[in-house]
Amino acid sequence: RIVLNVFFLATIALGVYFVLMGQTKVGTVVFIITTGNVTIEGLGEIFNNYSKILRNLVSVNRLTEIMNADTEIHNSPTAIVPTTTTGAIRFEKISFNYPGKDQAVLEDFDLQILPKQMIALVGRSGEGKTTVAKLLCRVYDVNQGQITLDGNDIRTLDRDWYRRLFAIVQQDVDVFDATLLENITYGYETATSAQVDEAIRAAHIHTMIEKQDRFPDGLATQVGERGIRLSGGERQRVGIARAYIALLNGAKFLVLDEATSSLDSETEVAVQSMLNTIRKKLDISIVAIAHRLSTIRKADMIYVIDGGKVAESGSHEKLLAQNGLYSRLVELQKLGALRK
Ligand SMILES: Nc1ncnc2c1ncn2[C@@H]1O[C@H](COP(=O)(O)OP(=O)(O)OP(=O)(O)O)[C@@H](O)[C@H]1O
Ligand SMILES: [Mg+2]
Known part of the structure; x- marks a missing residue:
């Protein structure tokens, strides 16, 4: 100047x-x-x-x-774009190790997602929950076995068509240097203002920006490196709104990788209310990698991952009655809550 x-x-x-x-x-x-x-x-x-x-x-x-980082994931030249999908997913005896690593993260691993079902993945840190989500969204391909959608190996389906089926809230949501609105509509710039409105309500972002002093321009407020720094909980809410818009625009699966660190209670409320709204309104399946009982309890099916396999599966009540790993994990969470 x-x-x-x-x-x-x-x-x-x-x-x-x-x-x-x-x-x-x-x-x-x-x-x-x-x-x-x-x-x-x-x-x-x-x-x-x-x-x-x-x-x-x-x-x-x-x-x-x-979405597209991994050069190893090729679109098969004969890949097809299905006209419809019921949204039934199966992991069939899959094994997976990260490229360049010998140790398999998942081995002989089976899992099933029925249409419109909500499943929860639980397990100790590092057992492979996020890895399951990445394989599901085809960020990586499996080394053995297959993942199928409606009975078809997902490697035979058009990769970009397939990936658009997933709305993902990552464990640690990335926020880039732009306005709050641009961050929310990223990838869906054509979203209507009605859709944006619905999304920010579902993600409780409207209550967040009502604190006028921090967000003087509402949705037009600059965030990221050069603007308002968002807390972990606020970033998750941005991720939720982003995912919600994807769901309004054709995504069939919500993959929610809940942050491990304890989030503010308002974000927890946002997560729960989004799940309720979505399950009532949209015909989709939900895969929740959940740490909070409030989320896990809502699932139709809980998979406990341990040692690269599904160690236990069933409803919350059934698994508690089994008195196995799941009930121990629940017990641990209760102890953690008491200590706070
Ligand atoms: N990109 C990667 N390259 C190599 N190894 C990885 C990579 N990502 C994860 N791993 C390893 O794979 C295993 C499973 O990791 P993953 O992130 O799936 O666990 P998680 O169950 O999601 O854990 P958390 O509850 O802490 O999020 C871990 O041993 C981890 O170190
Ligand atoms: Mg994880």
Whole structure:
């Protein structure tokens, strides 16, 4: 800015000097000053935008990791785009290890998601819950066995069509340098304002931005590195709104990877209310990687993952009665809650 102003003044001074010396006319000087100023401002703008674009590219890259990062995932040349799907998923004796790692995270692993069902994945940290979600969304392909949708190996389906079926709330939601609204509609810029409205209500973002001092421009408030920093709970709510918009635009599965760290109670309320709204309104299946009993209890089917396999499965009541790993985990969570 200062440099630009110095340049500007120097041009005027030089212009006045030349006019006085009779070397040039006033009109020419005015022309040079105005065009010069426009050009310099334009350059400044370009530079600003360029650095903004660069910063956003970095965060968008991280955001799209789950969508298209993995070069190993190829779309088969014979891949088909199904016209409909009932949304029945099966993991059939799959094994998986991360590229370059010998140790299998999942082995001989079976799982089933019935249409419109809500399943919960629980298990200790590092047992592979997020990995199951990544395989489900085809961020990676399995090493053995197969994952099927309506009986078809998902590797035979068009990859991009398949991935659009999933609305994902990641464990740690990425927020990029843009307005709150742009963050929410990312990937669905054509979302209608009615859809945005519904989404921010479902995710309880309307109560968040009502704290006017932090969000002076409401949804138009700049967030991320150069704007308002969002807390973990607030980021999860952005993720929820984003997922909700995806669901209104054709996604058939909600994958919710609940943050492990304890979130503020308002986010917990947001999660619960979104789940209720969605289950009532939309014909979709939900896969919740859940740490909170309030979420787990709602599931039709709970899978307890341990040692790379499903150790137990069933309803909350059934699993409690079994007195196995699940009831121990529930007990642990209760102890944790008491200690707070
Ligand atoms: N990108 C990766 N590359 C290599 N190993 C990985 C990668 N991501 C996860 N792992 C490993 O895979 C195993 C399962 O990890 P995963 O993230 O699925 O666990 P989780 O059940 O989601 O744990 P948490 O409850 O802490 O979120 C862990 O041993 C982890 O170290
Ligand atoms: Mg995880």
